[in-house]
Amino acid sequence: MSRSSALSPQARSASLAAMRGIEGQGELDVLVVGGGVVGAGTALDAVTRGLNTGLLEQRDLASGTSSRSSKLVHGGLRYLEMLDFGLVREALQERGLLLTRLAPHLVRPVPFLYPLTHRGWERPYVGAGLALYDGMAMAGRYGSGLPRHRHLSRRAVQRLAPDFNPASLAGAIQYYDCQVDDARLVLSLARTAAAHGAHVATRVEVTGFLREGERVVGVRARDLETQEDFEVRARVVVNAAGVWTDEIQELVGGRGALHVQASKGIHLVVPRDRIRSEAGFIVRTEKSVLFVIPWGRHWIIGTTDTPWSLDKAHPAASKADIDYILEHVNAILREPLDHEDVEGVYAGLRPLLSGESEPTSRISREHTVVTPVPGLVMIAGGKLTTYRVMGRDAVDAAAHSLTSTLGGFTVRASITDRVPLVGAADWETRQNQRVLLARRSGLHVARIDHLLGRYGGLVDDLLDLVESRRVLGVPLEGAEDYLAAEVVYAVTHEGARHLDDVLTRRTRISIETFDRGVSAAPGVAALMAAELGWDPTRTADEVDHYLRRVEAERRSQRMLTDQEADEARVQVSDIV
Missing domain, CATH: 1.10.8 (Helicase, Ruva Protein; domain 3)
Known part of the structure; x- marks a missing residue:
């Protein structure tokens, strides 16, 4: 089924009517709760497998974590150092896929400098890591699509990035990753799903689950624009609520194996002319890494990585957060930035799967899919770059549930690696x-x-x-x-x-x-x-x-x- 991808007010009304069964379409095969990158990716995966699919989002598409990231599509250099080779390989393959096939109009290469501050051991150590990073990307099914890393002398760095403080440098290594406007990526996923027949509605809150015995058979919901309550029946509900995973879990009696820890990351936006450099750069801190990322006529600088247990809808950046970023970026600049240079500030929450007692900066970004009760699939963890894999795994779990309850019902394998997003064509x-x-x-x-x-x-x-x-x-x-x-x-x-x-x-x-x-x-x-x-x-x-x-x-x-x-x-x- 192919239809307009437009998410117009009329399309929202039609989607709500279809999900409520008013148009005689009966229950959905899959209902996705959550309109972030994972939810939108899951809806696209489900509908392109031939499943009658709906998506409900309490606020706006990408209104949570998925519009407040570092806006990078990358393999994750720090995970390579943590020896998480599987996650890096997977992410690099997805990076190549997005760049070359799925969203070449949204995902674009961006050069980074990895500054070297120690003579001797640091250059071969970092160089070996970046050689492995490039090699893993090129060995992937979709290749790298990006230039290989190259070593730069201290003088070459000064030509490329004259605002670097030369006293802090012994040279650098230039490498490439990719960036994307994360909110537009989510929007494109949702529109692509809608174009293939998915029903998408925002400003709808899920207030409870419909049950038949132990099995979840749908949700109770409220249209926040009209305050009208209604029900949506679905053979499988997929919870892709990110940092709200635990709250959704409570609606089914707290039964589930996922516990998500929110980690706050803040970013500063400053004008491009405040830092003269032809490339972004990455700086190690005592807690994590700091990115300075080219963003049109601006720079995005971040991020922090600290536990957050307060309001999840509107995480707040404190003065201490802002000072932390300014302090670390100023350590490598000739002319320091101050609060007056900051155009914008945004804070987001990463949904990390809770470890034993690890600090949030050490918790792995790998995702997990569980089925706590029949008819309900929950997915959490992961990162922006691997949203497609997460969506595929969530629908695989839903397919298992559908197959076991509907005799002779066969769900086809995922094809989202071959479905370009709206805007990619032409x-x-x-x-x-x-x-x-x-x-x-x-x-x-x-x-x-x-x-x-x-x-x-x-x-x-x-x-x-x-x-x-x-x-x-x-x-x-x-x-x-x-x-x-x-x-x-x-x-x-x-x-x-x-x-x-x-x-x-x-x-x-x-x-x-x-x-x-x-x-x-x-x-x-x-x-x-x-x-x-x-x-x-x-x-x-x-x-x-x-x-x-x-x-x-x-x-x-x-x-x-x-x-x-x-x-x-x-x-x-x-x-x-």
């Missing part, structure tokens, strides 16, 4: 046509490049929108990197229902502007209001909520402890 062609597209649309070629990097082959949708409504071809006031058309498209095709969805996840205005999107908010809200039918009161409420959220985040970032930061941030909850 992307290379449109890349080659970038100058022609600029000429035809009247947009600068740099605008076309920006759209291609966000939408890939779907750039035609945006250009058609601009052609039909020329007023949408102008930059957003207060966030000139983005066009007005992108806001309208976020509502009509990308499932955005609130101002926060657009400013924080469909775009990155909330972390890419010094005012955190405050000046852009009224204009963006007005564009959304015209598409969603908001009246002036509702539009003003959306803007007011966003401004209060920004102020709560700023206040939390001035607090010294996690407890104080959390208390400041939770003063403003999600808008309903």
Whole structure:
């Protein structure tokens, strides 16, 4: 079944009706709970195997961990040092697959420098590790698709990265990994699943499970937009709730073998001109590693790795977190950064499978799938890069349950390694046509490049929108990197229902502007209001909520402890 990939308001209503059985479709084969990268990947895996599939997300797609990562698609050098060769090999294979086949429009190579600070032993030690890293990637089924590492002298590093403090360097090794806008990856997964027939609905809370004896046969849910309660029946429910895994587990009486520990990681965003370098870099700290990652006209710097037991929906970055990152990055820079250089700050929670008494930075990122009760599959752990493997393993477990309960029912093997995401088709062609597209649309070629990097082959949708409504071809006031058309498209095709969805996840205005999107908010809200039918009161409420959220985040970032930061941030909850 192939249909539009658009996650429009109408598509949401149709998906909810289908999942409730109103359209006479009966129960689902698989219902996925959680709209992060693992949930969206699981839904795509299930629907492309021929299973009637639904996905429910309590907030917005990628509203949790999956929009707050380091935005890297990588094998994980530190796991190589921990001798976790299986995880590194798997992640490198998935990196190659995403770069070359599944999402070449979203995933792009990024060069990194690994600074060397000791003469003698360090260069051969690090060089051997990176040679193994490259070798494992090239030996994979999809190859590396990236240049091999190379050794640099101290003088070569100074040419490539003149803002490195030469006193701290004995040279460097340059290597390549990949990066992706994590929220757009999740959105693309959900849209691809929808295009193949999956029913996707956000702003729906799962409040309980339906049971027949011991077996889970569906969920009770509440539409948070209308406060209406309803039931969704499904042969198998897959819980992909990430750091909320334990809470979902409690809904079935606490029976289960998964215990997830939340680890907070924060990132800073600073303007690109604050650090002169043609490559990102990675720095070892006493607790973990610190990445300085090129991000368009910005740098992303992170991350921390500390236990978190407070509010999971809105983890808060404290002043101590920010100071920690600034201290460690300044140790290798000529000109230190300070708080005034920081454009944006974001905090996310990694869902780590609990170890005995290990610190969070040492807990493995491998994932686990369990079936605590019949009809319920739970998956946790893992990392962004290996989302597809996690989704495959979750559906394999669901398939086992389906086969055992439905005589003669056969679930086909996963094919997601051969299913490109929306936007991948025609992307290379449109890349080659970038100058022609600029000429035809009247947009600068740099605008076309920006759209291609966000939408890939779907750039035609945006250009058609601009052609039909020329007023949408102008930059957003207060966030000139983005066009007005992108806001309208976020509502009509990308499932955005609130101002926060657009400013924080469909775009990155909330972390890419010094005012955190405050000046852009009224204009963006007005564009959304015209598409969603908001009246002036509702539009003003959306803007007011966003401004209060920004102020709560700023206040939390001035607090010294996690407890104080959390208390400041939770003063403003999600808008309903």
